[in-house]
Each structure stands twice: as structure tokens, then as C-alpha cells.
Amino acid sequence: MIQERIGYFPPSLGVRLRTSGITKAVRSFSLGVVSLICSIALLAAFWALVSALSKNGLPGPLATAHVFWELVREPFYNNGPNDKGIGLQLILSLQRVFTGFALGSLVAIPLGVLLGSSPMARRILDPIVQIMRPVSPLAWFPIGLAVFKAAGSATIFMIFITSLWPTVINTAFGVASIPETCKNVAMVFRFSRWRYLTRVLLPYSLPHIFTGLRLSMGVAWLVIVAGEMLSGGTGIGFFVWDSWNALSLERVMSAVLIIGLVGLLLDRGFAYVAQRLSYEEAA
Amino acid sequence: MTSYLDLRDINKTFDIDGSTYVALGRVNLHIRRGEFITIIGHSGCGKSTLLNLIAGLIKPTSGSITLEEQPVSEPGPDRGMVFQHHGLLPWLSIYDNVYQAVAAVFPGRSKAEKAEDVQRVIRMVGLWEHRNKKPGQISDGMKQRTAVARAFAIHPKVLLLDEPFGALDALIKPTLHDALVELWGSDGQSETVFMVTHDIDEAIYLSDRIVVMTNGPQATIGEIVDVALPRPRDKRGILHMPEYIDLKDHLLYLLSTSQWSASQIDKAS
Structure with a gap:
């Protein structure tokens, strides 16, 4: 037996590093809080300035905060089709986004794997992807309406199309960049197709796939607001449009804030999962 | 009659940007069962190409490779491989x-x-x-x-090692050599080992025969040197044996003169 001689780490040193790590964490946390307060203050100041310049055409932060509180205090009330709480609208929007996004991912990941692993598939499918990708998601809405004959399904279809491209492209990139050594290992040790897929291809590409999913989710969330403005009925996008028609700009501003915060949470959630899934790169 | 692992008239050319590069020309090598054989040569001499050919990862342009009289045409578990970077x-x-x-x-x-x-x-x-x-x-x-x-x-029937210890520092190498020798002898029947290296001491310590390659293009086998040192070998003990010193001298001579012009060595390094 050979004993490993390198990589020995004195335990005392480890402990000291850990305590200094905690102090460091506390310091970076308090720094984070301070800078967050600063950026909120900056945003509020700028907002107040624009509001004053528009002679209160745009409601200021204080007026908005009041309406915001009203909205958030009772988020789930339901007084019929044209009067729902903001929480309900948000849930309806999220449902559409996740349905479209999930369907899109189910198509996009296998498609990306195919594009990344077969040069022939890439030659045939790449032009299609390149042509469809730059099309504004909103342009798909009438097509969805024509096919599904329902605004709700058309909205989901729009989200579906939107969430395809970033995932397809990132997955294909990840799969195409699998190192030659990994492929050779699979060949030398006679990995079956399934073993190659689950033990080499997917683990290697997973960080890339998640980058794609995260971008897809970001775009889907951008698009849902516009989509619901077109489709009407329910959802946070409809809420914005409805509030504008009711000339309640405080409600519009509140909704904008909520849309931003939810988008941020979605993005951070994906970033967190992606980080958990990424492996340590071997030197 | 073919030997255990048999390479006959191997030629390998690569097409690089439309021009043809002859990597290996007329390589003949007959390896016995249980033999530890090492290929040594300057970088770019086609050592790794030869190893990848035996692994079945690439195909020869002409010539044949057989293992136990079965032609080698694709990678397979009868040839285990240790890659250059693990x-x-x-x-x-x-x-x-x-x-x-x-x-x-x-x-x-x-x-x-x-x-x-x-x-x-x-x-x-x-x-x-x-x-x-x-x-x-x-x-x-x-x-x-x-x-x-x-x-x-x-x-595996044959173990292929592609500069397995090339990236490691000199202090840790000996423990790996010992691990390799221990595993090599542990199976009851010894495996046949085919190793690529550019470390002369490592080659002498481990091998039964050392194959010295000429430089590319059109690299081929320059000379095959027998290592007659008795086994088990003692890493420090053999350093002072006259056979060891002669062998090392001879290998250094082969690697530094005659077959290699200065320009080729420049290109290689």
C-alpha cells in the first residue's frame, strides 16, 4: 500500500482559516446590506425626481407605496373576472410561464442534445433555429391563436416558443464541447449509449443546460407581461394594462415593482440550482 | 506465426488543411504476452499515435494490428487505457x-x-x-x-499507458511506479503493458524492452533495446548497476544523435 504523502494539511491551520472565514462572511453580509440600502435610496430619489418633473403625471414613491400596501395586504381576494387580488394574478401568470417553460424545456433539451452531438442534425436544424430565434415572441401570438383558437393556449404557446432558443443553443454548445478525453474514456470502456448519456453527456452539459434554462426563464418572464396585455382576461400583464385603462398609475408602478422582484427571485433560484449542480473542474 | 500483440507494416497519415502528413511509416512490432514494453522518443515522434492505434481510437492508413490473432479495429475492453491526463x-x-x-x-x-x-x-x-x-x-x-x-x-489483456506520469512531479513518481508494478504482478498472470513515455529512467525501471522511435515526419522504430535487469527491481539499487549505466548511456545516445538533425529537434520542442 502506498500512503498519500502530499496534500497534508495541519488541522490547526484549518480551524484558523474557518474562523477568519466567518468574520469575512459577516463583513461581506453587512457590506451587502449597506449597498442594498444605498441602491434602493438611489432608485427612490431618481423616481421622485422624474415624478416631480412630470408634475405628478407619474406617481412618486410615497404615493405608490400606499397603493402597493393596499394591493399586498389582501393579495388573494376574488371579486369576479375583472377584480382579482394581485397575488392571484401573479399565480395565474406564473402558471402560464411554468407550463410554457416546462413544455419548451422538454423539447429544447433533447433538441439541443441532438444538435450538439450530431453534425448532420446540426447542418439540417441549425438554419431553422437561426431563422426562428430572432422572431419577436409577440409575433407568435396570432399564430398560436390561429392554431389553438384560444387566447390562454396562445399565450402558453408564445412562452413555449420563447423558452426554446436559449436552452437549445446552450445545450447544443455544452454537448458539442464535451472533451475528446471523456469521449475516448467512454469508447475504451465500452459505455453503452445510455451510460454515455447519463454518466458523461448530461453531467458534463448540465451547467450549460442550466444556463440556457435560466436565460429561457428570464425571457419567458419578460414576454408573459406583453402576452397577457394582448390576450387580456387575467394575469399580471393584464393587471398592468387594466390599471392603465383605469388611470391608476400607482397600481401600474406597483405591478412593475412586483414583476421585477419576481423576475429577480426566479433568476436567483435558477442560479442557485445551477451552482449546486456544477461539479468541481478537475485541474 | 504472429506474436501476441502484432503490429505489421503500420503506416499512418493525417490530412491537415489539405496537405498530407505522414506520422508513422512502416512500423513493425511484435510484443510477447506478459511483456512490459515502453516507447520512448521526442515529442511529435508519433508515440501517442501508435498507442491510439493499438487502442483502436484511430485506424492505420495501411498495415494490420492483431491481438491474439484477432484484428484490432475499434476500442475494446481487452485493451485498458490510462490517459495522459488521467x-x-x-x-x-x-x-x-x-x-x-x-x-x-x-x-x-x-x-x-x-x-x-x-x-x-x-x-x-x-x-x-x-x-x-x-x-x-x-x-x-x-x-x-x-x-x-x-x-x-x-x-484487460493489454494495458496502454499514454505518458501516465508525465504531468507528475519527480517526488511522487516512484510511488506510482511501485503501484503499477504491484498491480502488474498481482493478477496471477501478468498483463501485457504498452507504455509511452519520455522519461528514460522510468522506461528502464519498468520495462522488459524499450522501443526508441525516430523523429517524425514518417517516424518509425529506430531501435529496440532489451532491459536485462533482474526483477524485482530496486529503484535505488539498479542506479549503480553497470548494466543500468550502459543502458542509459546508450538510450541517451540514441535520442540525441544520428537520426535527428538539429532542425528536427527544434521543431519537436
């Missing part, structure tokens, strides 16, 4: 890296049999306590030991 899958633990190879090569075996084999080789390279670590968490030496264990775990 080639471990970074998302799998040490244990899983070995286990996946064993499971892929012997799908018919029971779980217990596979687990037993995996445990045996990981213990032999002294990494059992580290079995749950990922490659990114262990040293380069440990990674290469895992790669050696993985190659042995599938009981």
Missing part, C-alpha cells in the same frame, strides 16, 4: 469512476461481484479511504492512481 470523469467519485468502467465492461456480473472488484483495485492503489472524493478534491498523483486502478479493474 481521463477521470470529474463529476463522479473515485469509486464511481472505477465502478462505471467495470459495470460497462461486465454488464452480466452481479452487483456484489462488481463491487468486490472495484474495492480490490482501489485498495491496491491505496485510495480506499478517499473513494468518495471527486477527482477535483485529490492530488494529481491520486488521480493518476485512480486511472491506473480503473484500467486494471476491467482485466
